[in-house]
Amino acid sequence: MEIKTIEEVSSEKKRLAASLDILDASMWLGQPEGFPNASAMSFPVLKEATNRHFITGGLVSHWSGKTASAQDGNRFLTEEFDSGKNNFYPIWTGLPLFPEEPGPLPGLSDMPSKVKAVRVFPKTNKFMMSGFVLGSLCKFLIGRSMPLMVWHTELEWKELYDLAGDFPDLNIIVETQIRKILYHMRNLMPLMRERKNVLLEISNFAGGGFLDYAVGQFGAERFIFGSFMPVADPFVPVGMLLDASCGENQKKMIAGDNLKRIIDGVKS
């Protein structure tokens, strides 16, 4: 058996992490809510942090989209991305299209072409994730080939099961924040088996053997890298990927290729 020093193992892991070409679906600006040890990051600080964590770009959200209002978060992001930022794209927060609400909202106002995904907070914003409430937004997103994102803590599994069935052409990315997704595997795994348009962001998909098991069950194309930075540590999903049992091509799909395909496919 080969004996390596800690320094050699660290260097090897860093080299492999850099080779993954990571695109991150879960980077956040603004003040995090409910995480007393986390601090807000400006875009330049976030960008610098991505460099330290082998992340080459991805999707950026704003906490105000949850803590203030969808429109406030979308305004912040529009201002922030006004000057363009190569390989970084905003996620807008969405609401049901009826009753119509004022301000910058997907489907209800002009949306900058840099926006590549929409996230909803059904529990926070007090609406059901059901077709009769969210269907018109889903149709709008399908027309743009744009994914719908949602934290698992914001959804009801039965509602998501029905919605994903009602709109099979809509990519729905379930996000593993902001609490343990591992307590919900007995719902999540059957959902992913039944609804092929449900993808999973993996920042908190760190249960023992979860990634190996789930990739074996559903294929690497169903998983999207996310860090949930600056609340969470990007090296958690990086570490899960580096030592995953799947092949190098599958690791690269999860690390960035799957998200790149989605971003590239969005129609402005």
Added chain:
Amino acid sequence: MREPFIIDAHIHTGTSWMYYSPEPDWESIIELMDKLAIKYAICSETVFDVARRKIEKTVENFERSDRRIFYLGVYDPADGDKCLETVAPLVGERVFLGLKLHPSLHKTAPEDEAYDRAWRFVADNNLTLLTHSWSVSDYNPVQAFSTPERFEGYVKKYPSVRFVLAHAGGRGTGREQAIRMANEYENVYLDFAGDIFCFEYIETMLKAVPAEKLIFGSDYPMLDPRANLSRVFLSNINSEDKQKILVDNAKKAYKLE
């Protein structure tokens, strides 16, 4: 394949009502340990009835695993005498390293006198005491039973006991208390097992406590060792501190030399 050298100081085995686990058995953890260069693991129990049923198997598996998976017995204050009777025959055996407390699960405050027997048992037998620790949580109120400062009375009463605060006080306000206790008391250590997945956590903690106090653990099978292990390897700390966190500190805290 790398020669195993790492110590995972916080694992469990078996199934749980709380969560799905595809690989909770001994064979799977040994396979994973080999893959990740983990030489030793320290396995603790939390439910006494399960622990009692598994204890013979635990000793047998220790031998079968080439003496790689060590054991901490559970101390449930509701059944304290039986807990100690169960583990007493293991005292002096290489497999047996000490006891685990879980005040949140056992719903008994850490200051309760029912814990005194556990502290005395560990002190008298030169063993190690591991406890669950966390922060006050608005969505999980029983975590209030396990905030680090609530163990301080016993830490003062039994200063010779090597005491490990698992999860280092958790992700919230408990962290500050865990840091204070690790700095204030020579025999208090912090393991960061579980999903303490805070941003740049390793670097932050090493600014707050000496590198000799921080211990790598996974909380397998609830959490995967690959998560915390890579955080250490990829962090921006020096190799000497990585060696302490991954190997040396667990050896000292659990007297594995």
